[in-house]
Amino acid sequence: MLSKWLACSNRDPCQYSQFKVVDVSPKAEISEEIHSHLSNLLISEIFEPSYLAEMSKRLGWKKVTHDIISTKIPKTDKIKKGAFGETLINAILEEFHNYHVPVKKLRYLIKSDISPPGTDSVAFKVNDRGSIDEVCFVESKLRAKYHYKNKDVGLEGYSQLKINYESRSYDILNFIAERLYERKDPFFDPFRSYMSERDNDDDKDTFKLSLCWDSSIWDESVLKNLDDIEIEIPKFNIHVILITNLGRVIEEVFACLGANVEVSEDDD
Numbered sequence: 001m002l003s004k005w006l007a008c009s010n011r012d013p014c015q016y017s018q019f020k021v022v023d024v025s026p027k028a029e030i031s032e033e034i035h036s037h038l039s040n041l042l043i044s045e046i047f048e049p050s051y052l053a054e055m056s057k058r059l060g061w062k063k064v065t066h067d068i069i070s071t072k073i074p075k076t077d078k079i080k081k082g083a084f085g086e087t088l089i090n091a092i093l094e095e096f097h098n099y100h101v102p103v104k105k106l107r108y109l110i111k112s113d114i115s116p117p118g119t120d121s122v123a124f125k126v127n128d129r130g131s132i133d134e135v136c137f138v139e140s141k142l143r144a145k146y147h148y149k150n151k152d153v154g155l156e157g158y159s160q161l162k163i164n165y166e167s168r169s170y171d172i173l174n175f176i177a178e179r180l181y182e183r184k185d186p187f188f189d190p191f192r193s194y195m196s197e198r199d200n201d202d203d204k205d206t207f208k209l210s211l212c213w214d215s216s217i218w219d220e221s222v223l224k225n226l227d228d229i230e231i232e233i234p235k236f237n238i239h240v241i242l243i244t245n246l247g248r249v250i251e252e253v254f255a256c257l258g259a260n261v262e263v264s265e266d267d268d
Contacts, residue, residue, distance in 0.1 A: 001095070005034045006241075008096045016223060018231040024092060024241040025215070030249060038087075038249075039256035045087045045106045046072055072109065073257055084250050085142035086120050089210035089239060099123035099136060102187050103176045119164050119172045120210075124194075126187070132194040133204065137164055137172075140210040144247035146217045154222040155229070157209045158236070165207065165233045173198075206235040214246035 005028055011021040043052070047069065056064045074080045083106055093099040101123045121138040139157045143150050164172070173195055180188035194204065211222065223238065243249060 001034070001037045002091055003095065004028065005030055006092070008092065016227040018227055018236070020237045021223065022237065022239045024239060026244055035249075035252055035256060038253045041091050042083065042087050042253060042257065043069060045083065045090065045104045046109070047107065069257065073254070074109070080254055081142050081144065081250060082140070084253065085140040085210065085212045088212060088241065089138060089140050089208075090121050090123070092239065092241070093121075093123045093136070093138070093208075099125055100187065102185060103179045108179075119161075122172060122176055123208075124187075124191070126190060130190055132190045134206055135194060135204055136206045136208050137161060138208045138210060140212065142212040142246075143217065144214045144250065150217065151219055151221045151225060154209065154211060154226045154238075157211070158226055158229075158231070158233075161207045161209065161236070162233050165205075206237070207233050208237050208239060210239045210241065212241040212243065212246070215242040215244050218242050 005026055006024055007027040008022060008024045011023050014021050043049075052064055052068070055068060059067070074083050086106065090101045090104070094101060101121055103122070105121060119137050120140045123136045123138060124132050125134045125136075127133045139161050141153045141157045143153060177188065177191055177195060179185075180191055198205075218240075223240070226238075
């Protein structure tokens with residue numbers, strides 16, 4: 001569905017020596033169908049769809065919307081924007097790049113106004129034999145308004161990924177493994193095998209920074225500043241997602257869920 005709205009391509013030639021860049025931008029005006037799809041993606045990021053379907057059978061969709069969905073929609077504009085950025089990059093990875101994101105971190109919000117700590121997303125690819133070929137640690141940064149510090153946001157995202165890499169990221173991996181085990185997910189066995197082999201071979205690990213920006217404020221110096229430092233994590237790549245009127249898109253997507261968000265400033 002996103003392919004009706006967005007085009008995704010590897011930057012070639014890429015002027016940066018330490019990482020590759022994937023450019024994502026609209027190829028068509030955003031439609032009501034895409035707005036609805038983005039809202040559904042956001043709901044699926046926060047709730048297990050089968051749970052909502054089951055509850056809707058008993059309670060009706062109107063009551064589910066009022067009593068369940070509305071209570072877990074992030075309350076602060078900051079977390080709403082972050083949730084949109086995480087949702088979009090996860091959907092792009094799944095639709096355009098054949099990744100799986102089986103554990104949606106936003107489903108485990110302790111409170112609707114407290115963002116869970118740690119890596120934003122973990123995506124992986126499974127081969128025809130059912131083994132995991134790649135595990136991608138993803139950090140998402142969204143900017144919808146100009147701020148003089150925006151040029152440093154790429155460095156901040158890289159720093160967070162680097163901390164996770166140096167700490168070996170066991171907390172997030174254990175969290176994912178436990179969630180897969182609890183729901184008897186078929187991904188559990190291959191993920192457990194990956195974890196057991198990781199101490200001796202972490203070649204499957206990759207790292208991705210998602211920069212979702214309003215196209216009118218994008219500054220290529222965000223990438224230049226990253227290329228000017230020594231990148232110390234392996235297989236580090238960047239998605240640059242440039243959306244026209246990003247703030248308005250976010251506001252309209254949350255309005256579809258009955259939630260107001262005002263994109264007045266950008267912070268983390």
